[in-house]
Each structure stands twice: as structure tokens, then as C-alpha cells.
Amino acid sequence: MDIAFNAEELAFRDDVREFLATKLPREIQERTRIAPSYVPSDYTRRWQNILYRQGWGAPNWPVDLGGTGWNAMQKYIYDAEYQAADCPRQSPFGISMVGPVICAFGTDAQKEHHLGPIIRGEKQWCQGYSEPGSGSDLASLVTRAIPDGDDYVVNGSKIWTSHAHHADWIFCLVRTNTEVKKQEGISFLLMDMTTPGITVKPIISMDGHHYLNEVFFDDVHVPISNRIGEENKGWTYAKFLLGHERTGIAGVGKSKRKVERLKQIAGIERADGGSVLEKDSFRSRLSEAEVALQAVEFTQLRILAQERAGKPPGPEASTLKIGGTQVEQSLNELMIEAIGHYAAPYPADELDPERNEPPIGPDYTIGLMQERLLRRAATIYGGSNEIQRGIIAKAVLEM
Template identity: 55%
Template sequence: MDLSFSADDLAFRDEVRDFLATALPKDVKDRFERGLHPTKEGQVRWHKILNEKGWVAPNWPKEYGGTGWTISQKYIAAHEFGQASAPQAMPFGVGMVAPVIYTFGTQAQKDKYLPRILNSDDWWCQGYSEPGSGSDLASLQTKAVRDGDHYIVNGQKIWTSFAQHADMIFCLVRTDSSVKAQEGISFLLIDMKTPGISIKPIYGLDKENSLNEVFFDDVRVPVENRIGEENKGWTYAKFLLGNERTGIARVARSKRQVVRLREISRVERSGAGTLAEDPDFIAKLARIEVDLMALEYTELRMLSMIANGKTLSAEPSLLKIKGTEIQQRLTELMVETLGMYGAPYEPERAYAGRNDGPAGPDYAHGPMADHLYLRAATIYGGSNEIQRNIVSKMVLGL
């Protein structure tokens, strides 16, 4: 197993660093580093910069606009993006639905949607989860009934990230209720401006509206917007979930958070000295760093396996479990580090029209929002309980 990078890889790393140092907008970087939700305008602007560079879709085949990078280059780029506090392109279009379209879609669907995804002309959201149908996705109840050249869709989706910004939604719907649950599902691409679609915001622990409920009331969707065969959507859904769960460990961003914690600890006071001199703080951060180092080497071992053509089993689940737990521990320690400035919190919209701002020093703006939002990290992308079931089945044979 070779965990080292070649001279070409290191030269590529320097190219990525130079690009990020000059091209990443300061406001986009600032929001990502603070853990605040992106604005649509900022995210689209950054997406278009990446697309102009040709780097917006590193995992796509080159024929559709991908970079042609090696597995090592993809890892290096992702790592440097995290270290530079640079967000990746919004995943719902580039990372999730696009691979489904270029793998299973018609030529007309590829020609229509892929260029628009590359250029961020369409903002996508994901219509999977439903009330009472989260981890058990196959139990979904949103129905699509064939009516000539259209489907009539009725039902509800929930936890739909950034649906309030979306132009399109990729949606799992039930087209046959008489067969096994997994065999009666179809995969539709739906224009969010279609009559009959309504959105209700969900405000999370961070009091921000990143999640939504989406309701479908006799929504007419052209049959030509169906991906692949009718009732074969479960196959495409599983394929998409495999793409969704890659990169979820977020090692590079966690390493950047460790650096920020060290910087802040040199300023914040603890007794007669700084927090950086406090034995309890030092021990807590050291435990996180050790676990993060182990996670990084686990990720590198997985990278080596992929590069050598080996088949993965439960490795992605392990990365998801440990990566999200470390993210949560980091945000907890960050809030604790801020002391009395960690607790005061209002959502960003609360400051509109006011002449004051968040309490405390500038670096105190963001950590509580990040901490509250990331309480969901062990749930989204497949809950950690489900991931542990996968590990127990595939590794231990239970």
C-alpha cells in the first residue's frame, strides 16, 4: 500500500493552491469557514468560476465535462479546497443527479440538463425523504399516476435542502403499489415552477431555513422527464446514494477547524493565561487531533484500495461515522472555547435593519450556527445507526 504522492501530484497540489489563493471570493470563503449556510448568489458565482476553470465536476467522465483527474488528484483537490475554506460545487446537481443522468438518461436528457448543471443555470434539490420514510426510503408514498404523456404526482417530501432556491428537483415516486416496495418506484426530474408545487420552510436548531417540506398537488410531469425505465427507480436511487456518501468524512475541513481552534485559543483567556495553555483544553483538542489523524490515514488507505482496483465494502460507512462524530466534537469544543461569547445566538435574518451585530469578537460569529446545524451530521447522508448496521453486516457478518 503506497500512501505517498508523486512529483506530478505535488505539482498539481501547488496549482490548486495557487488557483484557490487568487480565485476564491473572500465572502464565499468567509461564510464557509464560519460554518454559515451559503447564499445562492455566492454559491452560483463560485460555481461559475469553477466551471470556467474546468474544475466544477471532477468526478464526471471527461466526455461530459469532467476533469480527467486521477483518483489521487481528486483527493488532493478536495483536501486543498477544505484547507482553503473553499466550498465544493453544490452537490445536488453536480454530485448527485448528474451522474444518474449521464449514466442512465436519454441523449436528449443529457443534452438538456448536463450543460445547465455545469454552468449552474439550474439549482437542484433532492426529493427522497418523506414523513415516516427516512432511512426506510423504499416505503415512500408519493404517487405518480400515468396520464397519457404525463404523470400526475401527489404527495410530500421533507428535509429538502435549499428547496426554496431550487429550479429543479429529482424525485422518487411510486408508480406501482402492487409489487414489492423497491420494484414500484420511478425517478422523475421535475421543474419546481410547475403548478401544484408548494414549499414550506423548516427552521432547524440554528433557526435558519436550509430545510423544507415540498408538497405535490396534481403536479403534471412529462413522461420524457423520467430517468430510465418505469418502476426501476430504486436502481438509480441506490446508484445516486453511492455518489452522495463519498467525501462525507470532511477531513480537510476538520483539519482547518483545528487550526482555527488553535488560533482562537491563543486569544481567549483561561484564568491567568490563555486557553492555549489550559491543560484541559490541550487534552480535548489533542484527542480530536489523534482521531482525525487516524481518520485521514483510513481515508488514504481507501484511496490506495481504489487506485489499485480493489472493491470497497464498509469503508465509506466507517468514514461517515467517524467523520461526522469528529465534526460534532470540533464544533462543541469551538463553542466551549468561546466562553460567554459562544452562547448568545440569533439567526442572520434577525440583524436585518438593525445597527448592531453578533455579540463578541468577529471570530465568534458562526461557530454556534455551525454547531447547531451539525447536530444533524450523524443523521443526514444515511444515519450513523444505519452505517453501523452496514459495518456489522459486511465486516462482522452479523
């Protein structure tokens, strides 16, 4: 495996580093450093527009539609630098999910209408896949779309829809045929969130924040021209979407950043007459997490080295989501242990810029408990880790 960076790759890394150091607005960087999961959407949109103007708005899209044409190693370098510089995560639903689907399967009119507003950060999207009875068994979904002239009439509901309350558009899987095998009766529809009959209701998660929603569809008329590709072929486009972001899913850069911060905080906080960082039990668990993180990073690099050598990624790709999310959760738990009793009284509004009460603990404790509680879900969303293990057992180990 050849994973050393060559001179060209090092020069590319320096260019990326320089751009991020000079163009990322300080207030956006600071907010991302403190609370990476709670960056306000106006910050994300502003940053997306800066990336767009640099030509880096959607690195994974085809070059003629706004992509960068970077190879796998350049994308890896970019992601690592991006996360190390405390840049906010790009909204995944437009750039990483529906954007590539529209690029690959959309009509010219759909490309014309949607891709520009996504890459410029003007329109936000959300993902309407899960339903109350259909999560892991997604293909059992029942939200119905029945043709009526030039429209579909949609009835049903979606759940756990992240950011639906500030999304302009939703991409949905809907049932268009009930007579066939469940995967063969699904279509992929794009809906304007302002269409009459769509109602969004909040779900407050255990971190105390509004991030998740239920979305209800009551006789919603959606033009048939908003369907992606063929009717009843939605499962194919959905699988393409899920498989699209493979190497970024492990969040290696973000976890590395977290390790640095954890060491700083645990070096300040006191326990048993010394710092938390000096405690044997803490050090040993931190080392375990660091080793696991290194293993995930090397797995990711192995995949990239294979791609660079023109070979398809092997079975190791399937382990990235499991390994990456487990490391993230271990680090969040250690962070809570490091700040000890300051984690207990966390007020849900402590991240609110309008809050005028002083923080209960030192500034560096702000947002840590929220992050821990929110990311408890990392092993559930994007296909739960149990389901990923099932896929590995079946597709890789042939059990």
C-alpha cells in the same frame, strides 16, 4: 500501503493551489471562512461558474460530459486544497447527486437539457427522497405517480428538503407500483419546481435559519419523459446516487481547517488565569478529536491507495461517514466551549450582511453557535450513523 505523493502529484497540487489562490474572489473566501454552512447561493453559483470556466466544474463526471478525468489521488489532492483554501462547498444536489445519475442513466435529451445548466451554476437542484413516514426506511415512501397520457400525476409530500426554496428543479423518488416488493415499485422523476401544484413550506431549524422545507405535490403533471431510466427501477438509480460520493463524505479538509481555527480562538480566549488552549481538560479532548481525525484521514488514504493499485475499496469505506461526522461534531462542541458565554446570546441574524448592530462577542465568534446547531444533524442526514452501523454489521461483519 503506498500513500506518499509522487512528483506528478506534487506538481498537480501546486497547480490547484495556484488557481485557488488567484481565482477565488476574496469576499466569497471570507464568507466561507467565517460561516462555511451559510454561504449565500449567489456566491455559490458565481464560484461554480468560475470552476466551470477552468474545466473543473464537475470533477467526477465523465470527461466527455464535463468531468476532469482525474484519478482518485488527484481528486483527493484537489479536495484537500479546495477545503484548505476556504472555497465554498459546491451545491451537492446537482454536481454530486443528480448530475452523475443523469450522466449514467439519462437520455440524450435529458443530458442536453440538464447537464450544462448544472455545471455552469445556472440551475440549482434539491433532493426529494425523505417523507414524513419514510426516512431511514426510505423504500416505504408513498408519494404516488400515476400515468395519465404523456404525464405522471404526482400526489404526496416530501420533508427535510434542503434548499427547496431556492431550487429550480427537484429529483424525487415516487411510487409507481404498490403491488410489488417496496423497492421494486419506485421510479426516479425530475420535476421543474415551477410546475403548478408544487408548494414549498419552510421548516426553521434550531440554528434559527431557513434551510429545510416541506414540499407538497397536489395533482402535479410531470412529463413521463422526465423519468430517469425505466419505470419501477428508481431504487437502483437512488442507490447509485447514494454510493457515488464515498471518499469526500468524511470532510477531512474542512475538519482540519476547523482544528487550526479552534487552536487560534482557544489560544486567545481566557480561562482560569491562562488561555483555554492551556487547560488540560480542553487539550486532552482536542487531542482526542485530532487523533480521530487523523484516523479518518488515513482510512481515506488507504482507500485511495487501494484504488490506485486497481483494487476495489474495502469495508473501511463504510466507516468514513461515521468517523468524519463524529469528529466534525466534537470540534464544533470544543469551539463552543472555547468561546464560552459568547455562544449563549447568538442572534440568528448575526450572519446577515445587512445587520447593522455590532457583534456581541469578538468577530471570530460570529456563526459558531449556528454551525454547531446546524451540524448536529450531520450524524442524521445522508443516512443516519445508526443505519450506517447496521450496514457495517450486516454487510461487513456478516452479523
